[in-house]
Amino acid sequence: MNLQSFLWDYGEKVPGYDVTVMNEREARAAAGILGTLGMIVIFVGIGYNHIIVAQVYLTFLFLDFTIRLFTPKYAPSLLMGKYMVRNQKPEYVGGLQKRFAYTLGWLISLPLMWWFVLHWEITFYKVMLCVVCLLLTFLESAFSICVGCIIYKWITRKDPQHCPGGVCEVRVKEPIQTFNPMQAIIASLAGIGLIVGTYLFLAYEEPKTFFGEFLHEAVLTDAQLQAEKDAAYEKEMSAEFGDEDEEE
Structure with a gap:
């Protein structure tokens, strides 16, 4: 060759x-x-x-x-x-x-x-x-x-x-390949719903594995991650000191 x-x-x-x-x-x-x-x-x-x-x-x-x-x-x-x-x-x-x-x-x-x-x-x-x-x-x-x-x-x-x-090849679409308005709306809503649903799941569902945590952190901004850490810290402090207040 x-x-x-x-x-x-x-x-x-x-x-x-x-x-x-x-x-x-x-x-x-x-x-x-x-x-x-x-x-x-x-x-x-x-x-x-x-x-x-x-x-x-x-x-x-x-x-x-x-x-x-x-x-x-x-x-x-x-x-x-x-x-x-x-x-x-x-x-x-x-x-x-x-x-x-x-x-x-x-x-x-x-x-x-x-x-x-x-x-x-x-x-x-x-x-x-x-x-x-x-x-x-x-x-x-x-x-x-x-x-x-x-x-x-x-x-x-x-x-x-x-x-x-x-x-x-340059060609005109066949009728079966075109979208009517209702089909276009349904397809668009389905696509948007899939993307939004995936984001909401990854962003707000508590991860159970390392990979889940990895994806969870990947979709959040730095401000959102910091807010999560602050909320977790406050919850931890509240649980710790709250028990002490109840004992007093």
């Missing part, structure tokens, strides 16, 4: 397509597998207080994306996804934008390897990077939204060919 072929021939050559392509169904299945494993790792890590599961997962993630940089043919998650959708009709998408997306995935997995596998040190911003990684896999697996492909379009300033869901 020469350099030009390596740079521009990412994926497979399929008759009828003037660029190398990948099967979007395999990519979405692989994203779903990685996202599901990531959520399992979080729950197991919290429930059993073990960091080894996170370290194994992040090592696998890093190796998987490292292989993807060179070829999608032998990446473990893509092979598992390929097996799961082997009986479905392929949906071909351009390979170059997918490689760019996988490069971004590798750039995210690289610091995660350093922070959590080689030098375990948990902070809010490092955890948020993990959350971003899971969010990206969720968007691709659930909605076929490839954020890396969108960024690729912005950087190259030209429309890539054969995007997931056919979003690159």
Whole structure:
């Protein structure tokens, strides 16, 4: 394989397509597998207080994306996804934008390897990077939204060919894709309710675990945290001196 072929021939050559392509169904299945494993790792890590599961997962993630940089043919998650959708009709998408997306995935997995596998040190911003990684896999697996492909379009300033869901083609939305006013209101209220409800739960529900406390402190401002500490201190003093006053 020469350099030009390596740079521009990412994926497979399929008759009828003037660029190398990948099967979007395999990519979405692989994203779903990685996202599901990531959520399992979080729950197991919290429930059993073990960091080894996170370290194994992040090592696998890093190796998987490292292989993807060179070829999608032998990446473990893509092979598992390929097996799961082997009986479905392929949906071909351009390979170059997918490689760019996988490069971004590798750039995210690289610091995660350093922070959590080689030098375990948990902070809010490092955890948020993990959350971003899971969010990206969720968007691709659930909605076929490839954020890396969108960024690729912005950087190259030209429309890539054969995007997931056919979003690159200029077309008019079908009637079934449009929202009437009532649908728009319901969807908006549902989204706002989900965001507000999540914030209220994290902000005002008493955390029961270290991770819960971590998220609780993350959503509050410094003033709110200080007010909580002052209230806890006053409650503690009231309980201590209140007992002494009753004894007198």
